[in-house]
Amino acid sequence: MDTQVAVIAPPKRPRGRPRKTLGERDDGNRRRELILGAARLFRRKGFAATSTRDIAAAAGMQSGSPFYHFKSKQSLLFAVMEEGMQSAIAQQQRALDASPAGLRPADRLRVLVRNHFDVLLGPGSDFIPVMLYEARSITPRQRAVIAELQSTYEAAWTPVLAALQSEGRLKAEVKLARLLIFGALNWSAQWYDRRKGATLDQLTQAAMGLFIGEAG
Amino acid sequence: MDTQVAVIAPPKRPRGRPRKTLGERDDGNRRRELILGAARLFRRKGFAATSTRDIAAAAGMQSGSPFYHFKSKQSLLFAVMEEGMQSAIAQQQRALDASPAGLRPADRLRVLVRNHFDVLLGPGSDFIPVMLYEARSITPRQRAVIAELQSTYEAAWTPVLAALQSEGRLKAEVKLARLLIFGALNWSAQWYDRRKGATLDQLTQAAMGLFIGEAG
DNA sequence: CCTACCGATCGGTAGG
């Protein structure tokens, strides 16, 4: 009679994993799921308070598996930030491309502000808030990469603000104005509730009124 | 011959503790040192990434000693926030009391903005940034206490903004304007560097220009 | 407030 070593078989894949459609490869899919889940958790609980086990569970994995895709928890955070910035840049470019050619500075600013609220508060957008609030948890080198992406994003704003200033509609130094404006917008990630209160259009209207006296 | 159990005597009080001046009691002093050190560490590294050992060491204590003064790490965080808000309220009240009686709304706003920058960016003021960025780490009940204090602080702003709006100088809904304005100001805690760049007066000027078109 | 300690949890890894 041979000895039964494992009396109780461990449940196989206790949490449901996303089933693959026939013939569908998921090369980078699990990696994406990790990034998505991490973004959500990092935003809700903060980077330091989120365990890699939380993240693994959110993707239906075992506790050690995230390290097959990412060499460290920190590199996962960096991936969230980098991906967030890259898609924000792309989204902003699309918004600008979709707007009429001869737009006057005030209307151009409105496009940028409205799009920024989308990036920040739109559905499924935890990436940018995480980037904004967890910067101290990445290395200086990683921070430099993110800063570079931020510069690209902000580059679209500077000429618009400069034009408004020379029109006399923006009464503050451009560089400080940009910092203050981004503050006003970014802070909304802390208080905005999609389910109640203002719509993103109303928010945009209020911001435009505040910054350049554009009446509703 | 008796057995020597402890061969190497542990160093007594390896870290220098603050020496007491003759006759000076330090009833609440150590508690204050803990709060002060915690505020600095929470701001620099974040609540979750700061260990109670870090905090103890900053106050020259052993690792278990903070729990003689606070029942948990979280209650220490709450103490930082509560104390921060209470002194911010007091400081704002002093600023208002010290300003001339018949001040017009725009100048009253300037006093509030300038004082807010002081609260936020002045020397030794880690308390408010910690309160702003670690709200998710306290209990709902504690959050309610902080929210009450914030209401008191903000109460001074609402009539000023309402007056500016009816003057036509503020072109946005008062409630949204207040949220956007606090965002613009609060965000400065993320980027302002006391050692370079603008002074707090210049910051105030830029903010006034942006919000109500007050030219330099 | 210190000493000595505990149970829990954490990020990460070797080997498959």
Place this chain on the structure above:
DNA sequence: CCTACCGATCGGTAGG
């Protein structure tokens, strides 16, 4: 990607 695990660290406590 899972299994099984490790060393380190953490918040907190009993007893003095």
